[in-house]
Amino acid sequence: MRLQRLELTGFKSFPDPADLHFDRGVTAIVGPNGCGKSNVVDAITWVLGEQSARSLRGERMEDVIFAGSDARRPTGAAEVRLRLTGVPGRVPTTNGQNGTTQSANAVHAARPPAEPGLVQPIVVAAIEADGNGHSDVLRDVEISRRLYRSGESEYLIDGHVVRLRDVQDLLMDSGVGVKGYAVIEQGKIGQILSAKPLERRQLIEEAA
Amino acid sequence: MRLQRLELTGFKSFPDPADLHFDRGVTAIVGPNGCGKSNVVDAITWVLGEQSARSLRGERMEDVIFAGSDARRPTGAAEVRLRLTGVPGRVPTTNGQNGTTQSANAVHAARPPAEPGLVQPIVVAAIEADGNGHSDVLRDVEISRRLYRSGESEYLIDGHVVRLRDVQDLLMDSGVGVKGYAVIEQGKIGQILSAKPLERRQLIEEAA
Amino acid sequence: TRERFHEAFVAVNRNFEETFRTLFGGGRAGLVLIDEENVLESGIDIVAQPPGKRLQNVQLLSGGEKALSAMALMFGIFSYRPSPFCLLDEIDAPLDDANIGRFIEMLRGMQERTQFILVTHNRKTMEIADRLYGVTMEEPGVSKLISLRLN
Amino acid sequence: TRERFHEAFVAVNRNFEETFRTLFGGGRAGLVLIDEENVLESGIDIVAQPPGKRLQNVQLLSGGEKALSAMALMFGIFSYRPSPFCLLDEIDAPLDDANIGRFIEMLRGMQERTQFILVTHNRKTMEIADRLYGVTMEEPGVSKLISLRLN
Numbered sequence A, B: 001m002r003l004q005r006l007e008l009t010g011f012k013s014f015p016d017p018a019d020l021h022f023d024r025g026v027t028a029i030v031g032p033n034g035c036g037k038s039n040v041v042d043a044i045t046w047v048l049g050e051q052s053a054r055s056l057r058g059e060r061m062e063d064v065i066f067a068g069s070d071a072r073r074p075t076g077a078a079e080v081r082l083r084l085t086g087v088p089g090r091v092p093t094t095n096g097q098n099g100t101t102q103s104a105n106a107v108h109a110a111r112p113p114a115e116p117g118l119v120q121p122i123v124v125a126a127i128e129a130d131g132n133g134h135s136d137v138l139r140d141v142e143i144s145r146r147l148y149r150s151g152e153s154e155y156l157i158d159g160h161v162v163r164l165r166d167v168q169d170l171l172m173d174s175g176v177g178v179k180g181y182a183v184i185e186q187g188k189i190g191q192i193l194s195a196k197p198l199e200r201r202q203l204i205e206e207a208a
Numbered sequence C, D: 001t002r003e004r005f006h007e008a009f010v011a012v013n014r015n016f017e018e019t020f021r022t023l024f025g026g027g028r029a030g031l032v033l034i035d036e037e038n039v040l041e042s043g044i045d046i047v048a049q050p051p052g053k054r055l056q057n058v059q060l061l062s063g064g065e066k067a068l069s070a071m072a073l074m075f076g077i078f079s080y081r082p083s084p085f086c087l088l089d090e091i092d093a094p095l096d097d098a099n100i101g102r103f104i105e106m107l108r109g110m111q112e113r114t115q116f117i118l119v120t121h122n123r124k125t126m127e128i129a130d131r132l133y134g135v136t137m138e139e140p141g142v143s144k145l146i147s148l149r150l151n
């Protein structure tokens, strides 16, 4: 599983749509102080479900919406879309003992979106039948998050509005989970050695 | 007033005598990670009277004594000597109304060392008579500090053992004082903006 | 549970020691349970000794040595429970050229199985990127992304 | 006393604003008494707005912007009660080239009256030094000083 594409609109210092494509290996983000690099990292943790405004350097979650500049008005919402590829999932196969011939769209049955009728075709990159009527597939998934100034907030998987819980389950199954050590924010590395003994324990407990 | 020369022996990672000369303007200290640059800064704050082992990154003051390496044994003491130049002081002049003809050594009378008989000749760089029997002089002063493994500790001004209080008075008079903002330790600049409102107030109070 | 924590502790400790030696080119490091009787609740101490130096309190280490030790610990935990991707924001900032070289070598070894997204100001770190994005703010307050070519 | 603190506060505030504009090439900044009724005990808030950007909580500033703002405050206090010398340990670490340039310019202006001792890894900063000392550790654990020639 890996990240494939990130799109930001109205998020922090990105009022206009901005687009990054990630390959395997190493992607580096560079630029002068204050130009928006850490904001890109924030966008990734935010779309993956970050709930604390404080860890995004804000006082309230509304602080992630573009607040305007000298020449620009604030935007009414922030939206970030993250496309993942190689996401594991399970599909009932046509040769299955249960005899169903559901299409790969049934992958969504495992994690029902709020509107089950509106399934989109999904890219199925690999299928292995396991002889029990199910196959493992790798597919692309797009996770989106929107926040409006009203405070209304939405999560979407492949364009369907879902609950935060559905996003968290999807990430848990694809091996992402809530992993404090897979993101090292700017300045955080200096705090690790000066952390209290019980705080360090917590790092290990998260991985246990 | 400015710093002129720093000598370290047995202090932190400097078992052998090391010597820096400072000119006016800017002196830069460079080198790889862990080679001893911040230890040089620590030596300056230590000889000026730093009392907190913690702000020198240690648990006890004994931590500033060279603790040995793979190939070397620990030293029995740490000593740092700092020579200041252009230090203001007052001297009774030969034309003074009080008629005394004490030499410039009388400068020491203002800050009596523990052994007043043992005065050393001092460099007098400028003399201005003020008509009241006293002249302002600028002179060189050497401050030393020693710490032995036994815990015994000594302060010296121009080779005479004095109390910490004498060193502090000398520095106060020469405009150095206890100034938190004149030393910015490694990593401290990042803490200033995240400090609590009352901690920031303290910065201003020190300067008030 | 006590077993799961203990298993994680032992594994992370081994990884930490190993990663530390890779990043420092030697030396010793480890994690210590402050209260060995109380595995379920004990806090953890860090021990770190760069090559050729005497073992002292980690607080006496230099700024760069502390950063490198912290990096060894984070990557030690990461190797125990790998994530498909890893986001690193300027963690190379306090490191000198030699240490950046060892840091980059370690990333090279890990990037087969892990996708890295790094923010950096350092040219040597930029050189190992497969893809480079520049962020600019020509219009004040407005960020813009540009895909930069390598070489 | 209330007067002394208030006098210091006003002066430092003015210096802070001015130094901020020098380091950022514009923008606005200031200190705010959280409780204006209680000058004797009130905590202090920091307001900082880089040029062209909208005023927001200082926590939203970037790492480099926070460092530069903190630097403006420290030098603002320093200009109010100058010390004969000033020790700075790697305060240029989070800054990009453009900001290091403005930082160096500011040091140039101050070094007439103040003696600076800086620790740095940055080549541009090294260039303004009148004297350069290298510290090495060829023998592990043993520091050695060398006087380096400039140019």
Ligand SMILES: Nc1ncnc2c1ncn2[C@@H]1O[C@H](COP(=O)(O)OP(=O)(O)OP(=O)(O)O)[C@@H](O)[C@H]1O
Binding pocket: A011, A012, A013, A031, A032, A033, A034, A035, A036, A037, A038, A039, A040, A063, A064, A065, A066, A067, A068, A186, C135, C141, D050, D053, D056, D060, D061, D062, D063, D064, D065
């Ligand atoms: N909601 C928002 N609206 C507009 N601008 C914002 C918003 N949130 C943050 N910013 C701006 O984004 C800038 C910070 O960007 P970021 O932290 O990504 O910088 P950076 O490129 O990481 O810089 P550095 O190298 O200094 O760490 C700040 O100047 C801040 O004012």
Ligand SMILES: Nc1ncnc2c1ncn2[C@@H]1O[C@H](COP(=O)(O)OP(=O)(O)OP(=O)(O)O)[C@@H](O)[C@H]1O
Binding pocket: B011, B012, B013, B031, B032, B033, B034, B035, B036, B037, B038, B039, B040, B063, B064, B065, B066, B067, B068, B186, C050, C053, C056, C060, C061, C062, C063, C064, C065, D135, D141
């Ligand atoms: N009492 C002591 N005896 C021997 N070595 C010591 C002692 N105290 C500190 N050290 C060593 O000094 C080294 C740190 O030196 P220092 O903090 O000056 O490094 P630095 O040059 O500032 O590096 P950086 O660029 O990473 O900040 C550490 O490796 C530490 O082990």
Ligand SMILES: [Mg+2]
Binding pocket: A037, A038, A039, A186, C089, D062, D063, D064
């Ligand atoms: Mg940043």
Ligand SMILES: [Mg+2]
Binding pocket: B037, B038, B039, B186, C062, C063, C064, D089
């Ligand atoms: Mg240092």
